[in-house]
Amino acid sequence: MLNYTFDWSIITSGQYFDWLVSGLITTLKLSAISIVMAFILGLVIAVMRMSHNKPVRWFAHIYLEFFRNTPLLVQIFFWYFGSYKILPTVINDWLNKTGFEFAAAAIALTIYTSAFIAEDIRSGVLSIPKEQMEAARSAGFSYLRSMQYIILPQAVRITIPPLVNQFLNLAKNSSLAMTIGVMEMTYQARQVESYTFKGFEAFTAATVVYLVLSIVITAMVNLYNEKVLNIHKAA
C-alpha cells in the first residue's frame, strides 16, 4: 500500500475510460429494460395476489415467496445455465442468436425485482380505503376494471417512491450480471483492474458512478415526497 503510486489518468481518458463508459451504458440499459418489464410483471402479480380466485391468489403467493427467498445470483445461473431444458426450442434458438448473457440477466433481474415491486404495489393498494372498491363494484365495474380505473391509478401514485428505490436496487443488483459475462459497470472495473493493476482507481470510478446514481435518484424521491405527496421527512 505504501509504495502504491496513483495514476488517475488511466481512467479519465483513452481505452480504459471507454471501457468504463460502455460498462455504465450497459448497466443503465440492463436496468432500464428490466425495471419496465418488472413493473408490468409486478403489477400483474400484485393484482393476482389480491384476486378472489383461490388458485390464482395462491400461485401469486408462491411466486412471491419463492423469488424473494432465493438469491438473485442463483436465479441468474438458473436462467443462464439451466433454462434451456424448460424453454421451448423456438425461444432457445432466438436466445442463442441474440446473445444469451444479456437476456438471461434481464430475465432474472425482471423476475426477482417483480416480486419486490408486487409487494410494494400491494401495500399501496391496501392503503386505498376499501369503500372505493365497493363503490366501484356497485357502480357496475368488474373487479379488474375497478382495479384498472379506480384503485391502481391512486395506488401507483403512492407507490412511486418505493418503485424508484426498487430501480436503484435493480441498478445495483445488475452488477451480478458480470458473473455470466455481461460487460456492465462492475465487470469493466474488474477488467481495467486486471489489465492495469490499478484496482484503486478502477474501483473508485465504479463506486463513484454507483454513488452518483443513488444520490441523484434519492434526491428525486425526496423531492417527489415533498412536492407531490407532501410528506416531510427529517434527514
Next chain:
Amino acid sequence: MEQMFNFSVISDNFTYFMIGRFPHGPLGGVGLTLYLAVVSCILSFFGGLILGLLSISRFPAVRYPALAFINLVRGMPLLMVIFWMYFLLPALFGKIAENNTVIMALTLFTSAYMSRIVVAGIEGIPKGQTEAALSTGLKSWQVMLYIVLPQGLRNMIPSFVNQFVSLIKDTSLAFIVGVSELTHVATQINNRTMAFPTEIFIFIALVYFILCYAFTSLSRWLEQRLSWSKAI
C-alpha cells in the same frame, strides 16, 4: 419426453452439497453458507449498533462521518464492496483467508443497513421516556444503555431476522472470490457433470428457499408476538 430431468446428480453429490469435503477437508456447501451468514450477522449486529449510535450522536464531527460511511456503503452494490475488500485488505494487512475477506465485506455491508434498523428502533421509543430518565439524574449514555436500547432492540428483532435472511442470500456472492459455499459448490458440480444444470440450480434454489423461508416465517411470527405482548 423420456426422462427430461435426472436428479441423480443431486443424490450422488448430496453430502458435498451439504458440507463440502468436511470433515476430511474444509467446510463447504450449505454448512459454509450458514457459517458465513451467522458470523457476519453477529458481527454486523455490533457494527450496526455502533454505526447507528454514532449516526445520531449530538456531535456533528461524529455524526457526519458515520452518516457518510453508511450512505457510501448503501449506495454501492455488495459485489463492489467484496471487490474493495478483496483488493484493499491484503494491501493493508497482508494475506487474509478468502472466508474472512468475505465475512469482512458482508459485515461492512450489512452493518450499514442494520444501522438504519437500530436508528428506527431507537426513534420508536417515546421521547417522554428519555426525558423522564434524564430527569431522574441518569446521564445520557445511561439513558441509552438502560432505558432506550433494551426496549428498542426488542422491537428490532423481526427486522434483524429479515436482515439475516438477506445475509443468507448475499453469501452466494462469496462464489465470486472462490469461497466454496453452496453456490460455488453448485457451479463446481455443474462444470464437472456438464449435463444437469437445470436440476442443480433448481435444487440449490430450493435449499436457499427452505433456509430463507424458515427465517422469514420466524420473523413474521416474532412480529405478531411482539405486537401482541405490547398490546397487554
